[in-house]
Amino acid sequence: MNIKQLSKKLGLSITTVSRALGGYSDVSKKTKERVKKFAKKYKYSPNLNASRLASNKSNTVGFVLPLYGLNSNQLNQSSFFEFIAGMSKKLNNENIHFFMFFANNAEEEKQAYNKLIFVEKVTKIILHNLKTNDDRIKLLTKNKINFVTWGRTKDLKNYSWVDLDNQGSIELIMQHLVEKNHKNICYINIAESYNFAYQRKQGYLKSLKKFNIKYTNKYYITITNEEPKKSANLIKKLLIKNKKITAIICSTEYTAVGAIKACNELNKKIGKDISIVTFDGPVIERITTPALSAIVHPREQLGIKAVEMLLSMDGDNYKHQNFLAKPKLIDRGTIHKVSK
Amino acid sequence: MNIKQLSKKLGLSITTVSRALGGYSDVSKKTKERVKKFAKKYKYSPNLNASRLASNKSNTVGFVLPLYGLNSNQLNQSSFFEFIAGMSKKLNNENIHFFMFFANNAEEEKQAYNKLIFVEKVTKIILHNLKTNDDRIKLLTKNKINFVTWGRTKDLKNYSWVDLDNQGSIELIMQHLVEKNHKNICYINIAESYNFAYQRKQGYLKSLKKFNIKYTNKYYITITNEEPKKSANLIKKLLIKNKKITAIICSTEYTAVGAIKACNELNKKIGKDISIVTFDGPVIERITTPALSAIVHPREQLGIKAVEMLLSMDGDNYKHQNFLAKPKLIDRGTIHKVSK
DNA sequence: ATATTTTACCAAAACGTTTTGGGTGTCAAT
């Protein structure tokens, strides 16, 4: 069933049918309703290729999902899932298409963006995993693509972004810990080459200052991609050398599991002798014992926001917006009070 | 740059340019090369909407990814990632498009398949997470969609499929254990409503028969979605009640973590007093101690195979194929030898 | 030398929409 056949059934011109379905004002209400009724009845759905060709609009948002190196660099798959869920919810609602390329290596990833722009002719893209100085921003700007990023570059240039409040997350944890009289708080971060890790460190430093605690590099460790398996040992050594430590903050679940192991081996009771706080993921609640207190990020909401921003952009006609998601701290009982 | 402009530059007709790029035999080799060179030079890439409209071919494979209930029903996200990676590798190579819908609930999922067929007009789909009696197979068959499934229904009807060898996996484990003189082997499966769980049970039963070991329901437990947190306790009780048990097979990583905990609490040394074997996932190697021996499935290869099959189908012109992936058992040292 | 086949190209139609640039009839205002 195409528009020609449908218009015949209706006794109307193709034009009128098209404009009725498009909601134009030069079609009477009565006709509009009749057309829509018939369209439903005969299961008419416009040929998208013809429609896009004629209108020169793709009505599509593009996204590139890297399928490589996900676990190995400790970026959790589930965080992608949550963000994608948010995007797709919003897009499904708005009847906008969601076109996703999958990249199995860096080369494919680069190609994917080019394909999105030059082959698929997508005009709206959501970017993520920002590098400190990201080539893609130039590429998109140059080709007049509307885009919103998830994450920020170090030098916040002129673009729209949504992000988790990484700095605020650590500040929230620190606040909570200090209120319970913790003073010897160590932080196991991941490599600072990730901008979000850098932001988190800033939160750590800022909080220390705020609460008049001296920074010592003995309490601040970064764990690289190759070390996740060894993190338990690293933390064990740390705890042995620095007996005063009463709280450990871990930037990833896997590290937190290492911290649990270290504490067990040293016979330190978590939630009594020592506190552990980390960032939420699928593993914690399901398989760690005890279930750890953790920062929860509204990643789905972030996906929704990103799409909202993107859709509000209209060619050149928009102002840059941004959105910083508020973190929550869920205390599952692994934070204890230190006696003064 | 469109085909008209390009043909002008070349001094050729639109037809010839189109057919040159399409590789038709009624264009001379010389011209073909010249056209391709120019196309590259001027970065010409055919307008996909026009091309699809004219040729009435979408050259697209459809897939629906459910974003809901993934963790809660113990189906690991990473298994999807690996399968998708396989599909996208093959599709990228063949220059076929990969169209994915994301479903945030059962309703959206159902809709997604309808959209793929009636709106996107995709003619090739890859199906997965098969139910025992799956409506989608009817839908696709009725609408003459070429499809390949990942997984099988109970009553294997007439369709092409790829699958992990679930039955064979358990048989492989059992073989290995029996060779090391294990006789009291318990198996913690997940709910048999998942067809793959059912298949695994068959493997367990078949192996017991083969090795003349009597089946007892004391040794076979299924863990439902609600119990993953409690699995440690379940297994602990099991071990206390049945002191003879020397080996535990777990169908999921999370359960295996529970088994570790149970053994620790009972002071049973894993790999010395008791063996644990499970199915591979991202958690095991990274955070369980010890790293467990496990069945590894070539999920990426499965994705590649599925696409290969699908592309080899040509409308009505094909024979049903299938592919059963061979499992591997990686022994990381948690399987011990029992003295006779 | 003529007939036949093969090679290499092309004009025009087709795909199913949206958009452009109208048109006609009705109603209120003059």
Next chain:
DNA sequence: ATTGACACCCAAAACGTTTTGGTAAAATAT
């Protein structure tokens, strides 16, 4: 009665390809 505004509808052009149904020239066969 005429004009202008408005409501409602339409024919035809346009979008950028692929495919159809050719033709002319060159190569081969008779």
